[in-house]
Amino acid sequence: MAAEIICVGTEILLGDIVNSNSQYLAQEFAKLGIAHYFQSVVGDNIARIHSLLDVARQRGSEILVFTGGLGPTPDDLTTEAIASYFHMPLVERPEIIADITTKFANRGRAMTANNRKQALLPEGAMILPNPTGTAPGMIWQPVENLTILTFPGVPSEMKRMWQDTAVPYLQAQGYGQTIIHSEMMRFWGIGESTLAAKVNHLFNRSNPTVAPYASKGEVKLRVAARANSITEAKRLIEPVVAEIKAIAGLDYFGSDQTTLAQVVGDLLRKKQQTLSVAESCTGGGLGALITTVSGSSDYFIGGITAYANVVKTNVLGVNPQDLQAQGAVSEKVAEQMALGVKTRLNTDWGVGVTGIAGPRSDDSAKPVGLVCLAWAAPDNQVYSHTHRYGTDRDRDFIRYLSACDALDGLRRWLMNGKI
Structure with missing residues (x-):
């Protein structure tokens, strides 16, 4: 089963903020063994969000994760766009109203009328609670073989909601029984093409896989394995990593976050x-x-x-x-x-x-x-x-x-x- 990430926000397209949410979610998909082939960014526009939903469904993605566009302002359109695409009415959820009211009161403020918009979810959707902010998300299966999860764009809120609710939900659906574990090998003093030529025979492997990356003077090789546990994945990765180290010699300086x-x-x-x-x-x-x-x-x-x-x-x-x-x-x-x-x-x-x-x-x-x-x-x-x-x-x-x-x-x- 494959997942897609769709980040909503004109501010991302304008380059005003860095889209760190996609990176985080991609890493989380790997931990759960969820295949992930596509990411998209779209502005705050219902028609364009609909077009991305068309494309995602055409290519058979079964999990769609949206971030952004859940706020109280008129340009926060994610929930409305998803509901209208599936011709489902929005229903105000009183438990969300109560949660938002309490959060405002704890800050010594009164909830404003526009915050009621955040209590609207498609009929039948499950609330994805937001412990720290006012914008809840949702988990919804509008049609067979499609699950939609929505999160606010604020990274700290999204991460907390992912860990507290989304991960347990996905695990309960059978995800996480296999995982994808990787080691990012790092090299300095050798060009990407030179290193690739030396380890070219490893690129056609299926499990583990080896893929090259280059950035800011550095070359990287990602060695990744799918397995039932991290221990098993590491066992698959270790001989490939050892072979690459032997080939690269001093050009290899460390793995993952090592500098x-x-x-x-x-x-x-x-x-x-x-x-x-x-x-x-x-x-x-x-x-x-x-x-x-x-x-x-x-x-x-x-x-x-x-x-x-x-x-x-x-x-x-x-x-x-x-x-x-x-x-x-x-x-x-x-x-x-x-x-x-x-x-x-x-x-x-x-x-x-x-x-x-x-x-x-x-x-x-x-x-x-x-x-x-x-x-x-x-x-x-x-x-x-x-x-x-x-x-x-x-x-x-x-x-x-x-x-x-x-x-x-x-x-x-x-x-x-x-x-």
């Missing part, structure tokens, strides 16, 4: 070593990534944002002659920045970042996207590398890639003794 900063932090903590950073083009972005990890003060001592050359020379000890001869964006300067911050902050490791993030470059020989990274080890050995991210990427993306590549280089050295 490069977390991996680096764990390695430093295990070795009881400390880190400092010297940043030019990233302007503190590398330090910000490192300190997103709780407990990073165990190993991260601090950083120096050496944006101006005078800071590079007077604070970090960069040789002015090298700056003059090679320019601030050079491996020679990046190396001295890494050693300089390591020395001045007395840490085991130092990282230096200098580059041209754009949108313009003052040096025709050094285009936008040219970034030099350097790493200084506990024994003062220094390694550097130049990245050319391209002139077609924007300033923020180049700064982000620079910070992540700086972390990735340190991760590889900590794990492998070299970059």
Whole structure:
């Protein structure tokens, strides 16, 4: 049986709010083993909602989950649109009126007349209670082999209603006897096409499945299995994950919510070593990534944002002659920045970042996207590398890639003794 998500709200189409409800519901469908192939967003318009219902029924979807459009204002049309599509009258439910009245009273207010609209549900629909807001949803089977669930668009209200009522209801209907469990494997330093070519033989599997994703410089492989339990699903996934790790080597850095900063932090903590950073083009972005990890003060001592050359020379000890001869964006300067911050902050490791993030470059020989990274080890050995991210990427993306590549280089050295 397949489910669809239909999010109602012109504000989503205009980009005024991020549609996080679909992501949450998609993850919940997987936990219940419910197949899910389509998501839609539609404005507050009855005719367009009807057209989506037509399409959903034509493709045989048996569960339709609506979010949004359950408020008291004239443009909240979801319930009215669904009822009119199935030619079913709306009936005022006194228990909803009582609930809304109580909630207003608890806030020291009186219920306004327009809130009565939220008490209207199609005849025969079951109330889906809203413990925290005034807009209840419904669970309704208007025709055979079709269940409709509606939720308000407020994510906190929708999630509470889903867990409290919708999940038990769906489980009682037999959903959740099989589940879909997945592991999202994460890779840095390898392109999507290159990784896909290496693991191409795994893409035709049926259970577990392997699918590639790419986003913001990172490549991901989702390994997913359908089974009767999480334990069984993990048993199916484990050998595939192990094979991919063996193929990818150091390009694999973690799974699910693991970040490069977390991996680096764990390695430093295990070795009881400390880190400092010297940043030019990233302007503190590398330090910000490192300190997103709780407990990073165990190993991260601090950083120096050496944006101006005078800071590079007077604070970090960069040789002015090298700056003059090679320019601030050079491996020679990046190396001295890494050693300089390591020395001045007395840490085991130092990282230096200098580059041209754009949108313009003052040096025709050094285009936008040219970034030099350097790493200084506990024994003062220094390694550097130049990245050319391209002139077609924007300033923020180049700064982000620079910070992540700086972390990735340190991760590889900590794990492998070299970059």
